[in-house]
Amino acid sequence: MDLYVVLGIAHGASEADIKRAYRRLARRFHPDINPGDRMAAVRFRQILEAYETLIDPERRSRYDAGLAAEQPDSPPTSGFEGFDFSVRGTDYSATFGDLFAEVLTDRGARRQPPSRGADLHQEVRLAFEEAFSGATRAVTVTRRETCRNCAGSGRTRVNAGPCLACQGAGAVRSVRGHMVFTRSCSTCGGTGQQRPRPCEPCGGIGQLTRSETIPVQIPPGTNDGERIRVPGKGNAGVNGGPPGDLYITARVAPHPLFRREGDDMHLVLPIAIHEAALGARVEVPTPDGGAARLRVPPGTQSGQRFRLRERGAASTRDGRRGDLIIEARLMLPKVLDERSKELLREFGRINGENVREPVGAGQNAATSAPRERGGAPDTEGRR
Ligand SMILES: [Zn+2]
Ligand SMILES: [Zn+2]
Known part of the structure; x- marks a missing residue:
């Protein structure tokens, strides 16, 4: 493999020719x-x-001398014969990185199409009242x-x-013992011209994490689990692409009384x-922290429901409010005094209606003639 052929230049090419040929090929x-x-990489x-x-x-x-010696008969068996690898060492990676940067400098901005930044997701914990009435949260x-x-x-x-x-020479000289080495300048990649350096604050990435x-x-x-979109607050785009969005998932604390x-x-409402x-x-x-008046009609049963229109939560879609649904729960009084007990017995005698008729059971003797205190076998299991 002839290095001049690789670069597509004549054997007598000048340094400028070599650089020009290299840049042209590197861009390709x-x-x-x-x-x-992989072929392009090779x-x-x-x-x-x-x-x-x-x-x-x-x-x-040195290469030219080796080439001239070899030229007459045996063609090189391997592409890299005739190279001197020993002079490389650490300089190689530096040079490579600089050349790489040079190519990126020339083409970097147009190299990749603009791409949109990634969306970000985050959770926010909200008190019930904040979520119900709306709020601004940092x-x-x-x-x-x-x-x-x-x-x-x-x-x-x-x-x-x-x-x-x-x-501006494109090459630097260094002295080791009695030997003087000249090598391609790694700062400018041998071009002799100042080149853009990687930006310091972002380390050449073009973006910062903040x-x-x-x-x-x-x-x-x-509502709990609902997502709020904050446009443009995701990661920044690349090469002029638009930023992504930020999605906030609401985690709403439950209310001790209201269920959505x-x-x-x-709301379960205890009623005497x-x-x-x-x-x-x-x-x-009411869920907004206020109060409303509810008319409980005579003869209300436990479990009966009442609806207060538009006292529920606002819809995040159209702003229309849901209803507040109130379920009555009948609470038995703690009957401790003799007077109340007598009144209840009296009540039972006057209103002798069989409440278990719908389930096909008759009036229980123990119910119609209640005993004073425990100890009777037939009251077991009812408390
Ligand atoms: Zn230089
Ligand atoms: Zn920067």
Whole structure:
């Protein structure tokens, strides 16, 4: 393999020719421009080898000498014969990185199409009242945002001018013992010109990870598990792409009294037996922290439901409110005094109706003629 052929240049090519040829080929075969293409990767390595050898005057003259000696008969068996690998060491990676950066500098901005930033997801814990009435909550989110220093390019802007490391020569000399080595300048990649350096604040990535506290509007009626979208507050886009969105999942604390079902709220309301029997006007708490008056009609049964229109939760879709559904629960009084007991016995005698008729059972003797205190075998299991 002839290194001049690899770069497509004549044997007498100048340093400028070599650099020009390298840049032209690197733009075509660089692995970053051809992701996943193994042939391009192999080709690029050959191009890089050829460039590094020919751009270094010392290595080039050694290579030329070897080439001339070999030329007459045996063609080279392996592509990399005639190279001097020993002079590389740590310089190689530095040079490689710089060349890589050079290609990215020239093509980086157009290399990838713009892509949208990723969406972010976060949970927020809300008190029942906050979710019911709506609130503004400060949510701290860690997101990637475009670096302001380099506006997302990942590179600092530099003035055109000669490379400061090599004074524009494109090569540097170093002395080891009695030997003087000349190698391609790693600062400028042998171009002799200043190049953009990676942006310092973002390390050349073009984005920074930052924590930001964002005021998030919790709409009234937000339900447990509901997601709130905050547009544009996901990760920043790449190469000018739009940012993603932030999704806040609401975790609403349960209320000790109210239970939500859709946009309706449910309340179990204890009612005294005299209120249920005779009817009453009672005050009931409402989910917004206020109160409403409920008319309990005479003869209300335990489990009976009443509906207060539009006293439930607001729909986060259209703002329409659900209902407050109140379920009556009859509470037996704690009968302790003799007078109340006598009144209840009296009540039982006057209202002799069989409440178990619907289930086909008759009046129980123990019920119609209640005993004073326990000890009777037939009361067992009823308490
Ligand atoms: Zn930056
Ligand atoms: Zn330089």
